[in-house]
Amino acid sequence: MELSSTTENGIQLVGVHAKRIDAASAVQFKDAMRQETETGPAHVVLDLSNVDFIDSSGLGAIVASMKHLGGGRRMDLAGMTPDVDKVFRLTRMDKIFTIHASASKALTARKAG
Amino acid sequence: MGSSHQFTLRCRAEADAVRQALSELRSALSKLGLSEDRLPGVELAVAEALNNIVEHAFPGEKTGDVRIDAALSGKHLCVTLIDTGRPLPNGRPPVEKRPNPDVERQDLPEGGFGWHLIRDLTDLIAYTRAGEENRLQLHFGLPDRPEKQQTP
Numbered sequence: 001m002e003l004s005s006t007t008e009n010g011i012q013l014v015g016v017h018a019k020r021i022d023a024a025s026a027v028q029f030k031d032a033m034r035q036e037t038e039t040g041p042a043h044v045v046l047d048l049s050n051v052d053f054i055d056s057s058g059l060g061a062i063v064a065s066m067k068h069l070g071g072g073r074r075m076d077l078a079g080m081t082p083d084v085d086k087v088f089r090l091t092r093m094d095k096i097f098t099i100h101a102s103a104s105k106a107l108t109a110r111k112a113g
Numbered sequence: 114m115g116s117s118h119q120f121t122l123r124c125r126a127e128a129d130a131v132r133q134a135l136s137e138l139r140s141a142l143s144k145l146g147l148s149e150d151r152l153p154g155v156e157l158a159v160a161e162a163l164n165n166i167v168e169h170a171f172p173g174e175k176t177g178d179v180r181i182d183a184a185l186s187g188k189h190l191c192v193t194l195i196d197t198g199r200p201l202p203n204g205r206p207p208v209e210k211r212p213n214p215d216v217e218r219q220d221l222p223e224g225g226f227g228w229h230l231i232r233d234l235t236d237l238i239a240y241t242r243a244g245e246e247n248r249l250q251l252h253f254g255l256p257d258r259p260e261k262q263q264t265p
Contacts, residue, residue, distance in 0.1 A: 020132070022132060022160065023128045023131065023132075023164045023167065023168075024129050024131070024132045053156070053157075055157060055161060055164060056161060056226035056227045057224075059226060060222075060223035060226070061223075063221055063222070063223050064223045066221075067218055067219060067221055067223075071218065083153040083157075087157065087230070090230060090234075091212065091226045091230065092211070092212075092214045093214055095214045095215070096214050096221060
């Protein structure tokens with residue numbers, strides 16, 4: 001699973017470069033996230049704008065990645081496509097993340113705050 | 114309208130094969146005129162059901178074949194998954210509490226969403242175990258509106 005990572009304004013922006021986070025790729029996603037966020041800023045934003053399908057395995061992997069950051073760090077989500085957003089809403093997992101319309105909005109939200 | 118189409122796909126009970134089968138299902142349904150806004154929900158429900166088969170009907174290193182029968186008419190889609198793996202515990206789809214998001218971070222659920230998604234995305238599910246065979250039917254009602262006409 002290919003991820004990219006940049007840090008801007010003290011926020012680590014992690015981009016997912018895959019169309020799907022599903023049962024076939026959830027473990028790889030979790031491992032790659034663990035590597036990308038092992039060290040780094042306390043504030044991570046996961047950019048899901050390239051992802052057009054997640055299933056419950058993918059959802060579980062995203063939640064696990066957030067939990068793995070530990071108590072002092074946070075993970076927001078950005079750029080969710082409508083079908084991905086629907087999975088979060090149906091499972092109510094949209095309640096546990098701060099969700100931004102896009103990666104750039106996630107970065108400016110921090111500035112404004 | 115009034116026309117009815119059926120097709121069958123097969124895949125191994127393995128995650129990569131499931132991904133491939135979902136892609137075939139989606140394009141077959143699309144060709145038959147299932148509206149684009151219904152495809153993602155159908156794909157997700159079938160994905161969850163197939164993932165359950167991979168994980169629970171054929172646990173560990175075991176694998177087997179899954180047959181996917183689809184029947185689409187103007188107002189109704191039925192997808193039937195047939196496998197010869199282990200039966201569902203208690204002979205029926207599990208009824209469990211929804212995973213709760215209102216807990217401390219370390220206790221947040223990482224699973225247990227699958228059957229809830231299947232129920233949310235379908236109008237009816239029916240499971241039967243006949244001999245060595247599991248049959249899970251997923252029924253989707255389709256809104257009353259004109260569909261793409263098939264050219265013969």
